[in-house]
Amino acid sequence: MESATLLTESPELEKVEAIIEKHHYEESALIGILQDVQKEFNYLPGTALKHIARQLAIPLNRVYNVATFYRAFTLKPRGKYTISVCLGTACHVRGGKKVVEELERRLGIKAPDTTDDRKFTLQAVNCLGACALGPVMVINGEYHSKVSPKMVEKILKSL
Amino acid sequence: MKHLNDFNEFKQWQDGLIKSRDPNARTIVLCGGTGCKATGSKPVAEAIREQLNSYGLADEVALRITGCHGFCEKGPLMVVQPEGVLYTGVKPEDIPEIIKETVLNKKIIERLLYIDPVTNNKITYERDVPFYNKQARMIFGDNGRIDPVKIEDYISIGGYQALAKTLAENNPDAVISMIKKSGLRGRGGGGFPTGVKWESCRKAHGNIKYVICNADEGDPGAYANRSLLEGNPHSVLEGMIIGAFTVGANVGYIYIRDEYPLAVELFINAIRQAEQCGLVGRNILGSGFDFVMNINRGGGAFVCGESSALMASLEGKIGEPRAKYIHMVERGLYERPSCLNNVETWANVPLILNKGTDWFTKIGTGDVSQNPWGGSKGTKIFSLVGKVNNTGLVEVPMGMTLREIVFGIGGGIRGGKKFKAIQTGGPSGGCIPEKLLDLPVDYDRLTQAGSMMGSGGMIVVDENTCMVDIAAYFLNFLKEESCGKCVPCREGIGRMHEILANICEGYGKDGDIELLEELAETVRDSSLCQLGATSPNPVLTTLKYFRDEYEAHIKNQKCPAGVCKALIHYKIDAQSCKGCSACLKSCPSEAIAGEKKKPHVIDPEKCIRCGVCIDTCKFDSIRIIPGRYNAAQKLKITN
Numbered sequence: 001m002e003s004a005t006l007l008t009e010s011p012e013l014e015k016v017e018a019i020i021e022k023h024h025y026e027e028s029a030l031i032g033i034l035q036d037v038q039k040e041f042n043y044l045p046g047t048a049l050k051h052i053a054r055q056l057a058i059p060l061n062r063v064y065n066v067a068t069f070y071r072a073f074t075l076k077p078r079g080k081y082t083i084s085v086c087l088g089t090a091c092h093v094r095g096g097k098k099v100v101e102e103l104e105r106r107l108g109i110k111a112p113d114t115t116d117d118r119k120f121t122l123q124a125v126n127c128l129g130a131c132a133l134g135p136v137m138v139i140n141g142e143y144h145s146k147v148s149p150k151m152v153e154k155i156l157k158s159l
Numbered sequence: 160m161k162h163l164n165d166f167n168e169f170k171q172w173q174d175g176l177i178k179s180r181d182p183n184a185r186t187i188v189l190c191g192g193t194g195c196k197a198t199g200s201k202p203v204a205e206a207i208r209e210q211l212n213s214y215g216l217a218d219e220v221a222l223r224i225t226g227c228h229g230f231c232e233k234g235p236l237m238v239v240q241p242e243g244v245l246y247t248g249v250k251p252e253d254i255p256e257i258i259k260e261t262v263l264n265k266k267i268i269e270r271l272l273y274i275d276p277v278t279n280n281k282i283t284y285e286r287d288v289p290f291y292n293k294q295a296r297m298i299f300g301d302n303g304r305i306d307p308v309k310i311e312d313y314i315s316i317g318g319y320q321a322l323a324k325t326l327a328e329n330n331p332d333a334v335i336s337m338i339k340k341s342g343l344r345g346r347g348g349g350g351f352p353t354g355v356k357w358e359s360c361r362k363a364h365g366n367i368k369y370v371i372c373n374a375d376e377g378d379p380g381a382y383a384n385r386s387l388l389e390g391n392p393h394s395v396l397e398g399m400i401i402g403a404f405t406v407g408a409n410v411g412y413i414y415i416r417d418e419y420p421l422a423v424e425l426f427i428n429a430i431r432q433a434e435q436c437g438l439v440g441r442n443i444l445g446s447g448f449d450f451v452m453n454i455n456r457g458g459g460a461f462v463c464g465e466s467s468a469l470m471a472s473l474e475g476k477i478g479e480p481r482a483k484y485i486h487m488v489e490r491g492l493y494e495r496p497s498c499l500n501n502v503e504t505w506a507n508v509p510l511i512l513n514k515g516t517d518w519f520t521k522i523g524t525g526d527v528s529q530n531p532w533g534g535s536k537g538t539k540i541f542s543l544v545g546k547v548n549n550t551g552l553v554e555v556p557m558g559m560t561l562r563e564i565v566f567g568i569g570g571g572i573r574g575g576k577k578f579k580a581i582q583t584g585g586p587s588g589g590c591i592p593e594k595l596l597d598l599p600v601d602y603d604r605l606t607q608a609g610s611m612m613g614s615g616g617m618i619v620v621d622e623n624t625c626m627v628d629i630a631a632y633f634l635n636f637l638k639e640e641s642c643g644k645c646v647p648c649r650e651g652i653g654r655m656h657e658i659l660a661n662i663c664e665g666y667g668k669d670g671d672i673e674l675l676e677e678l679a680e681t682v683r684d685s686s687l688c689q690l691g692a693t694s695p696n697p698v699l700t701t702l703k704y705f706r707d708e709y710e711a712h713i714k715n716q717k718c719p720a721g722v723c724k725a726l727i728h729y730k731i732d733a734q735s736c737k738g739c740s741a742c743l744k745s746c747p748s749e750a751i752a753g754e755k756k757k758p759h760v761i762d763p764e765k766c767i768r769c770g771v772c773i774d775t776c777k778f779d780s781i782r783i784i785p786g787r788y789n790a791a792q793k794l795k796i797t798n
Contacts, residue, residue: 030475031458035417069477069642070458072417088379089582089618090544092632098770105747105769126461126636128418129382130194131542131616132231132550143197150745150774 015040016048020055027056030066034073042078071126079114079121081159084138085147088127091134095148099135100124102149106156160310163437165445166327169319176315185220185262186240188303189249192227192389193382193421194551195234199250200224203235206251210258220262226302226390226425229552230290233273238285238303245285246271276548276570290549293568295522295538298506299383299554302390307425310432313393319438321512322397322404326446331405335361338508341516342527342536347373347464347501348584348613349689350602352531353508356498360406360488363496368408370399371492371499373469374415374422377461378585379636381616383540383552384502388415388422391506392429398505400439400450401512406498409449414469417456427454461586461640464614465688466491466499468642479644480688501614503540511537523557524601535601539612545582545619546573555600562596565619576621579720580704584613586633586640587693589700590626609700611693625722626705627712631659633697641690648691651682655698665725665787667713672702711785721783724768728788729781733758736780742772763788 019036023029030052037048044067053060067073083103087096103122104110112123130136133145137155144155163169187207191200204224211217228236233247239261246257246268253271260266272281273288282288305312313319325334339354360368372395376384388395399411415423430452433439441449460478462468468478470492491497511519520527525534535557541564544550548570555564561581565571572578580590583600589610591598598604602612620629634656643649655678658671679695686692702709711717718726731742731751736758743751743759750766753759761772761781773781 026475028473028475031472032456035456035458066458066475066477070460072457072459089585089616089629089632090380090542090550092379093545093618093620093624093629095770101769102771125418126377126640127379127381129376129385129416130197130231131380131382131544132194132552133197133234134544136197143193145197148774149769149771 010047012041012045013047013051016051017055020052025055027058030056030058030063031070034063034067038073042082043074043076046075074112076114077118079118081119081139082121082123084123084125084128085111086126086128086130086134086136086138087124088129088131088134090131091127091136094134096124096135098149099137099147099152102152103156106152160432160435162435163444166323169323169444173314173320176311177317180315183241186223187220187257187262188223188225188238188240190226190228190234190236190303191224192231192234192302192386193419194227194231195236196421198234198248200235202251203237203249203254206254207258210254214258214263216258216262220258223306225305226307227386227552228303229296229299229386229554230288230549231552232550243284243286245273245282245288247273289570290551290553290568293563294554295556296554297510297522297538298394298503299387299390299540299552301394302386305391307390307392308428310393310429310436313391317513318393318509319397321509322401322438323444325401325404325512326444326448329446331361331407334401334405334512337516338511339531340528341511341519342523342525342531342534343504343507343511343519344531344535344602345501346503346507346539346614348587348611348615350535350612353500353504355531356488356500357402357406359486360408360496360498363489365496367410368406368496369492369498370403370406370408370411371470371473371497372399372411372413372502372505373464373466373499374413374419374426374502375457375463375469376416376419376502376614377464377640378614378616380544380582380618381542381585381614383542383615385416385419385422386552387502387506387540388419389425392422392426393433394506394509395502396426396429396433396439396452398500398508399452400433400443401508402498402500402505403450404448406496408496408498409451411450411452412455412473412492413452414455414457414463414473417459423454423456430454460642461636462642462688462690465690468688469499470497477642479642480690482687503615507537524599525603535603539600539615541615541617543569543617543619545617546576546621546624547571547619548573557601558599560597560599561591564600564617565596569619572619572621576623579620579622579624580626582610582618582620582629582697583616584611584693584696585616586636587611587689587696588613588616589696590620590629590704591700592704609696609703611696623720623722625663625718625720626701626708627659627662627718628720628722630697630701631656631663634659634694637690637694641694645685645687645691647682647685648687648694651678651686652691652694654678655682655695659698662709662712663718663723663725665712665716665723667709669713671713672706672709676702715786717786719785721785726785726787727768728763728784728786729761729766729768729772730763730784731759731761732780732782735778737778739777741775741777742781745771745775747771 463478523536738756
């Protein structure tokens with residue numbers, strides 16, 4: 001019981017609590033709660049999942065079930081920069097895969113991993129909806145269009 | 160913004176707004192859609208504001224930042240009204256000149272004009288650009304006429320008139336009969352007649368009903384819904400309110416992809432404005448009809464495009480579909496009657512009510528007067544992307560041929576390459592070969608060709624695209640997106656992908672094609688939902704139309720298109736290589752050697768075929784040779 005009190009008192013959990021409150025403690029808002037928590041922490045911390053389960057009065061496995069089903073969620077901390085390379089069909093036929101491979105080679109990781117220094121997270125995503133500009137790469141919300149393997153080095157250096 | 164209490168107040172307000180809209184006003188229209196934002200339209204907008212202020216023109220010349228115009232490839236796009244001069248690829252440093260020359264002196268700046276890739280002619284006016292003038296932009300055209308954050312703009316072009324009329328007449332059955340007669344079919348890809356769906360939902364028992372908008376545009380290569388939500392959110396909202404009144408629902412949900420933050424933001428703004436005006440909320444326009452609108456962001460699961468999975472996700476659960484022997488219109492969200500339509504379907508509703516069914520049925524194919532499945536009416540927005548010259552969003556009348564879309568609007572294939580196929584319908588669709596280019600595009604004909612309408616992706620591929628790789632790509636996508644509930648889909652797609660990946664990696668063997676066909680049939684016939692049932696389409700259509708490519712991979716160990724890394728090698732053309740060493744320096748695996756000013760060579764054993772040298776070479780000297788390097792010699796050794 002003591003540890004539970006400690007958990008709720010940490011400033012992180014207060015943020016989680018505020019998010020749950022904003023969604024009126026409704027079970028049907030679980031996805032929205034997880035989205036907001038992930039926005040806050042850049043990933044879904046285990047303690048947050050436990051807190052959500054407790055506050056919504058649902059089993060933890062249901063929270064875990066949702067958190068692992070949807071592609072948008074990650075249980076691992078992300079890097080400072082999240083590099084999302086679009087591999088939608090339009091980007092694929094214009095060579096998006098080569099861009100991912102070049103990034104993997106330069107960063108020394110495989111998508112969807114994070115570099116050891118927590119600077120970069122590389123992920124290949126399905127269609128960012130900017131198909132006319134492919135291959136498209138988004139770094140922390142900023143779009144780079146018509147990316148070629150050669151441009152990768154320059155873009156990484158600019159960060 | 161004023162709160163409207165009845166139909167007359169609305170009419171008065173609208174009349175005022177229409178009058179105040181001066182068609183000859185000097186306006187700079189700038190595209191602020193996601194595509195143009197990505198190419199830098201935001202700094203351009205700032206530069207325009209700054210320049211207009213410094214010239215003291217802020218009151219005379221309006222700046223209208225609109226949603227997507229469709230021609231994303233050439234962004235940022237600017238149209239100077241009332242003349243309609245189109246400038247493409249505009250940069251902030253061009254703005255002082257544009258204001259001085261075009262806005263003040265009506266002179267054209269040649270270098271900013273669009274150049275037609277087919278004729279190489281410069282085109283001055285937006286209306287003369289073939290990309291635009293061959294389209295029928297009934298739904299999408301309004302994007303360029305309004306600022307999506309202003310409800311007044313939408314009302315001034317006739318917005319919410321259909322809703323006001325529907326509420327004033329108070330005859331839901333008449334609305335249903337109109338939608339049925341119009342032959343409108345689901346734009347999400349299924350093609351189910353909208354009027355029939357509404358009628359069933361209206362008849363379904365229950366006090367609480369829902370209307371839902373599917374904006375989880377998951378098909379890779381399609382982004383029409385995004386641009387519609389970002390460019391004209393009120394048209395979708397109006398369609399939904401009319402639908403809700405007609406079927407007897409008081410609550411609406413929209414399920415938008417979280418990857419579309421701008422669409423989410425603009426739709427929330429649209430709801431708030433409609434609430435302030437009294438077009439959403441209690442007792443809308445004094446009719447006694449209440450309507451509440453909710454917005455949910457998707458979690459990024461393709462399967463949530465399936466209606467029952469989407470509803471499960473709205474309830475906060477994982478997106479698993481259920482068997483549909485009980486229809487969603489009877490027991491859908493929270494087990495209550497639910498009427499779900501796609502973004503584009505909802506946006507068609509006000510248009511049909513305003514312009515009438517006779518007008519609508521003149522556009523399109525077939526005859527829907529007796530049977531709502533009898534044809535395809537109206538227009539469809541496609542995202543025309545891939546290896547085509549003019550990429551972007553196009554809205555065409557149903558029945559236009561693929562050739563007209565690809566060559567007429569799209570301006571043909573990039574770089575003078577040869578057309579190979581067009582992929583429609585996303586992962587559930589198929590690849591249509593050159594011999595079927597004269598196929599008129601409608602629901603039924605695409606299905607007959609083994610593909611489908613889907614949510615409107617049209618990905619054009621050329622001779623440098625490998626069809627086995629495309630099939631493997633889609634199956635990989637579907638393998639990851641299968642929710643895993645039913646065995647045929649979960650296991651069958653995985654096995655099909657394994658075979659395809661092996662073929663691409665050079666491990667294809669006799670019998671693979673036959674096994675693929677057998678698996679495809681089983682998965683198609685026994686999957687629970689449409690994700691599984693349509694998943695074999697990419698395999699079956701590529702096998703049907705491009706079987707020789709599969710055979711080249713398996714029997715000759717060659718990728719004829721030069722894509723599959725295991726089955727190609729790179730070579731430097733000694734004739735054109737100038738020995739500049741640019742490739743040598745850029746090669747990450749140190750596979751290139753050679754003296755300065757003498758032709759270089761690639762060591763195929765070291766080469767990882769990453770493509771950096773091809774990007775780097777200014778003389779186009781790196782060749783991709785289909786087939787393994789020294790394949791013949793290697794075979795001899797193993798024998």
